[in-house]
Every structure is written in C-alpha cells, then in structure tokens.
Amino acid sequence: VEQQDIKALRCVRSRLVQNRTAMVNQIRSLASESGVIFSVGRLQLQASLSRILADNEHELSHTLHHLLKFLYEDLCVLNEKINQIERDIKALCQIQPRYNALLSIPGFGPLVTASFMSELGSGHQFKNGRQLSAWCGLVPSQSSSGGKVRLGSITKNGSSELRVLLIHGARAVGRFASKRDDRLGRWFNALALRQGRHKAVVALANKIARIGWRILTSNDNFDVNKAFA
Incomplete structure (x- = not known):
C-alpha cells in the first residue's frame, strides 16, 4: 500500500511541476513583451517578479501588472x-526499512530514492543489478x-522517469567529481577523460542503479571503496 501511495504522490507532483513550468514560461513570455527579462531559473524569476510587482519600476501597464500579480499568486x-x-513523500519513505541506506548512495536524493523504492518495491523481481x-x-x-x-x-x-532521475542524480555527482579524492571521483574522472563527460554520467547512472538494487x-550499507573498487 505504501508503494502505491508513494507512486500516486509522485504522479500528482509530476503534473503540478509541469503546470508550474508552463506558468513560469508564460510569465517570462508576457513580461518580455514589455521589455522585462528575467534571469535563468525559477527562483531567480520569483525573486525578481516579487520586486517588480512591489515597486513597478518598469512602469508596466495596469492590466499587465494585475495579470502578473495574479500569476505570481498562483505560482506561490x-x-x-x-x-x-x-513532505508527504518523504514521510512515507522514512518508514521504509532501507530508505536511509539508499539515501547514503551518491546521487540518491529524496526524490530519486522515492522513485526507486516505489518502482521496485522489494527489488527481488530482478536477479541482479544488471537486470x-x-x-x-x-x-x-x-x-x-x-x-x-x-x-x-x-x-x-x-521506466523513463526513473532513468531520467538516475541520470540527473549522476550528473549532480559528476559536477563535483573533480573535487572528490576517493575511488568514486577517480573512477568517474578517468572515465570522463577516456569517453567524454556525457557517457561518464550515463555510466555512473548505471552504476548507482546497480548499487541501489544491492542496497x-x-x-x-554503501561503501564507496567496495562499490568502486
């Protein structure tokens, strides 16, 4: 039941995130028509939009100012x-016995771990991590x-969603791999040098998926020296 609940929450979250992305794009489009350009990133847009609505420094028309305020409130x-x-996903995941062990794997944040657990369940339907x-x-x-x-x-x-999340997690790890002085960092940096960074990210996603199945x-528990021996 918990596995189904987590997956249901993930589905609803995915739809809401898509709606939020569409709203952010619409705000950018409407504001750009009046010469207002926001920085890259949703958080940067929210902060800038809040300041613009407060003092109207760009002298927006009354209609556009009212419309952007309406969209900003919906965005909040x-x-x-x-x-x-x-928060609900995290609360359900925390009662699962292997949740904290999975979180210890590099690239396994709360959303990746929730997706991993809700898609796999016990994981025993696979004979090994390669499957x-x-x-x-x-x-x-x-x-x-x-x-x-x-x-x-x-x-x-x-599962395309799980694959994308694992690749995002691997990309986050790879971004700081040059600063890691452990076996994971040396493994990733050597592979990126031979095959290129993009292939190294996918290879790391494959690796952490197999590690996740084992855990x-x-x-x-996760041991970087054993996992990247």
Whole structure:
C-alpha cells in the first residue's frame, strides 16, 4: 500500500511541476513583451517578479501588472502544493526499512530514492543489478555483424522517469567529481577523460542503479571503496 501511495504522490507532483513550468514560461513570455527579462531559473524569476510587482519600476501597464500579480499568486500556491506533496513523500519513505541506506548512495536524493523504492518495491523481481539497469534502459544497445559486436546508445527501455532521475542524480555527482579524492571521483574522472563527460554520467547512472538494487535487496550499507573498487 505504501508503494502505491508513494507512486500516486509522485504522479500528482509530476503534473503540478509541469503546470508550474508552463506558468513560469508564460510569465517570462508576457513580461518580455514589455521589455522585462528575467534571469535563468525559477527562483531567480520569483525573486525578481516579487520586486517588480512591489515597486513597478518598469512602469508596466495596469492590466499587465494585475495579470502578473495574479500569476505570481498562483505560482506561490503551486509551490506550496508541491512542497506539501514532497513532505508527504518523504514521510512515507522514512518508514521504509532501507530508505536511509539508499539515501547514503551518491546521487540518491529524496526524490530519486522515492522513485526507486516505489518502482521496485522489494527489488527481488530482478536477479541482479544488471537486470535492473537493463530494465531502466541504462545499458547500451548491441548489434552484431560478421562476428563483431558493436555497442550503441542506451536502449531507453522500461521506466523513463526513473532513468531520467538516475541520470540527473549522476550528473549532480559528476559536477563535483573533480573535487572528490576517493575511488568514486577517480573512477568517474578517468572515465570522463577516456569517453567524454556525457557517457561518464550515463555510466555512473548505471552504476548507482546497480548499487541501489544491492542496497535495497540486502542488509548491506554503501561503501564507496567496495562499490568502486
């Protein structure tokens, strides 16, 4: 039941985030018509819009000022709804026995962990971590001809949402990998040097997915020296 509840909350959150993104884009579009350009990022836009509405330094028309204020209030309501759902997701996840163990894996934030647990359940439907990463579409496609095996791009099979979240988590880890002086940092930096950063990020997503399966289906805890030996 908890697994279904977490997935239901994730579905609603996904829709609300899409609505928020559409609203932010609409605010940018309407404001740009009057020469008001916001910085990149939702938080930057909210802060700038709040100041503009307070002093109207750009001398917006009465109609546009009223409309942007209406959209800003709706945006604040959406933010609160999303934050509440995220708190509900976290509360449900915290009663799961392996939640904190999964959180210790680099790249596994609260949303990645919630998605991982609600999609996999116990995880015992997979024989090993490679089956899981193949189900997520994080393994390269293969083509054979004349006895030669060629590896292509990832298959993108299975759960697209979980795959995207794992890649986002891996990208966040890779952003600071140059500052890590452990086996994970050395493994990622060496791979990025040989294959390029984008391929290294996908490879790291594959790696942490397999590590996550191991942590979920056993009593082991994350050990960077064992995971990236």
